[in-house]
Amino acid sequence: MKSPSALANSGCDHRVMNVLLAMSPFGIIVTDSENQVYLWNAQAEALFGYSAAEALGRQLPIRPAAGSLAAQLSAAELNPIDAVFLHRDGSLAEVSLWSAMVPGADVPVPPARLIMVCDIAERKFLERALLGAIESESRRLGMELHDHLSQQLLGAAFGTIALASRLKRDGSPHAAALEQLATTINDAVVETRSIARGLNPVELDSAGLDAALRDLVERVSAAIPCLMECARPVLLANATSALHAYRIAQEAASNALTHSGARQITISLSEARDQVTLEIHDDGCGFDAASASETGIGLSCIKYRARALGGTLRIDSGPNSGTLVVCEFPKSP
Numbered sequence: 113m114k115s116p117s118a119l120a121n122s123g124c125d126h127r128v129m130n131v132l133l134a135m136s137p138f139g140i141i142v143t144d145s146e147n148q149v150y151l152w153n154a155q156a157e158a159l160f161g162y163s164a165a166e167a168l169g170r171q172l173p174i175r176p177a178a179g180s181l182a183a184q185l186s187a188a189e190l191n192p193i194d195a196v197f198l199h200r201d202g203s204l205a206e207v208s209l210w211s212a213m214v215p216g217a218d219v220p221v222p223p224a225r226l227i228m229v230c231d232i233a234e235r236k237f238l239e240r241a242l243l244g245a246i247e248s249e250s251r252r253l254g255m256e257l258h259d260h261l262s263q264q265l266l267g268a269a270f271g272t273i274a275l276a277s278r279l280k281r282d283g284s285p286h287a288a289a290l291e292q293l294a295t296t297i298n299d300a301v302v303e304t305r306s307i308a309r310g311l312n313p314v315e316l317d318s319a320g321l322d323a324a325l326r327d328l329v330e331r332v333s334a335a336i337p338c339l340m341e342c343a344r345p346v347l348l349a350n351a352t353s354a355l356h357a358y359r360i361a362q363e364a365a366s367n368a369l370t371h372s373g374a375r376q377i378t379i380s381l382s383e384a385r386d387q388v389t390l391e392i393h394d395d396g397c398g399f400d401a402a403s404a405s406e407t408g409i410g411l412s413c414i415k416y417r418a419r420a421l422g423g424t425l426r427i428d429s430g431p432n433s434g435t436l437v438v439c440e441f442p443k444s445p
Contacts, residue, residue: 116271139229140206144219147172159229161200177204178422178442185211185225188423194232194419206233239416246413247355254311262304269297300391306331310362320347321354325361325379332365332377341380346388349444356417357381357439358392360425363410364392364437372396383443388423392437398429415440 133140139156143149152167162173176184177196187193188211197205210228217224276290307328322345332338348354361379368374374396382389414437418425423441 121370137230139227139231141167141172141174141227141229142219143172143213143225143227144221145189145223145225146221148220149173150219150224159199159205159231160197173200175197184209185227188227189213193309193424194236196422200344205231206236208232215342240420243356243413243416243420250311251254254308257304257311258308260340262301262308265297265301265304269294272297281390307336320351321348321357322381324354324358325381328358328365329379332369335369336375336377338365338377338379340380341382343382346381346443348388352423353441356421357388357441360414360417360437360439361390361392365415366433367410368392368394368396368435372398374434386443388441389445390441393434395434398431398433398435400429400431 133151133153136153136155139159140153141149141156142151149167149170149172150436152164154164156167157163157346160174167173172181173199184193184195188195188209192208192210195207195209197207199205209228212226214224214226215338216222259445272290272294276287276294279290280287301374310331311325323341326340329338329340348357360418365377365379368377372394374394377392377394380391380393415425418439418441421439421441422440426438427435428438429435
C-alpha cells in the first residue's frame with residue numbers, strides 16, 4: 113500500500129481534488145492579487161453563467177447588484193455574508209459568500225484569494241414566504257382586535273355606565289363599583305386598540321415609515337420614555353421595505369421593554385448615500401451578545417427582515433451596558 117506521500121507524488125491528490133471541486137455544491141473561485149481568475153469550478157459557472165473558458169485567466173467577472181465587489185469580499189473575510197450578484201444574463205443570483213486570503217499559494221501574482229459561494233435562492237424564497245405569513249397573520253389579528261374585540265368591550269363599557277347611572281339614581285351603593293368597572297373596561301379598549309395598531313400599523317407607503325415609527329414611539333412612551341431621532345423624512349422605494357424596517361424597530365423596542373429594565377429607548381432613522389440606517393438603543397441591563405441564543409423567534413425574525421431588506425444587522429450589547437441594534441440597508445432594493 114502506498115504511503116500518503118507516495119499518493120501525493122503519484123498525482124492522486126490532484127485527481128481527488130478535481131473530483132471534489134466538480135462535486136462541490138459551492139461555487140469555488142481562486143484569484144490572484146490582481147483579481148485574475150486561477151480556478152473556477154462548475155458550480156461557479158452554474159451560479160454566475162460564465163464558463164471556465166470565459167473566466168480563467170481573466171478579471172473576476174462577478175459583480176454585485178449593489179455596492180462594490182471589494183467591499184463585499186472584505187466583509188466576507190470575517191463572516192459569511194448574504195449578497196445579490198448579477199448573473200451573466202442580467203438576472204439576480206442570491207448567494208452566501210465566503211472569502212479568505214491564502215498566503216504563499218501557487219498563483220501568478222500571490223497572495224491568492226479563495227472565494228466560496230453558495231446558492232441561497234430557495235432559502236430566501238422560504239424566508240420571504242415565512243415573513244409574508246407572519247405579516248398576514250399579524251394584520252388579521254390586528255383587524256380582529258380592532259373591529260370585533262374592542263367594539264365588544266366598548267359595548268360592555270357603555271352598558272356598564274348605563275347600569276351605573278340607573279343604580280346611582282336609585283341610591284344604590286353598588287353604583288361606584290360599576291363606574292370603576294366601566295373605567296377598567298375603557299382602559300382595556302384603549303390597550304386593545306394599541307395592540308391592534310402594533311399588529312396592523314398605519315399604512316406604510318413610501319413616506320409612511322416615519323409616521324409609523326413615531327406612532328411606535330408614542331405607544332412605547334406610555335411605559336417608559338422613548339425618543340425619536342430623524343433629522344429629515346426617509347422615503348423608501350416601496351412599502352415592503354418600510355414594513356420590514358418598522359417590524360425590526362418594533363421587535364427591538366419590545367425586547368427592551370420586556371427584558372432589559374431600560375429607563376429610556378431611542379429610535380433613530382437616517383440616510384446617507386442611498387444607505388438607510390435604523391438604530392434602536394436602550395440603557396437597560398444588556399446581555400452577552402457573543403453567547404446569546406439565536407433560537408428565539410424575535411431575534412430570528414429581525415435577522416430575516418434585515419436580510420429581506422438586503423441589509424446588515426449588528427447587535428452591540430454587554431452586561432450592564434445597554435443594547436444597540438443597528439440595521440443598515442439600501443434605500444432601493
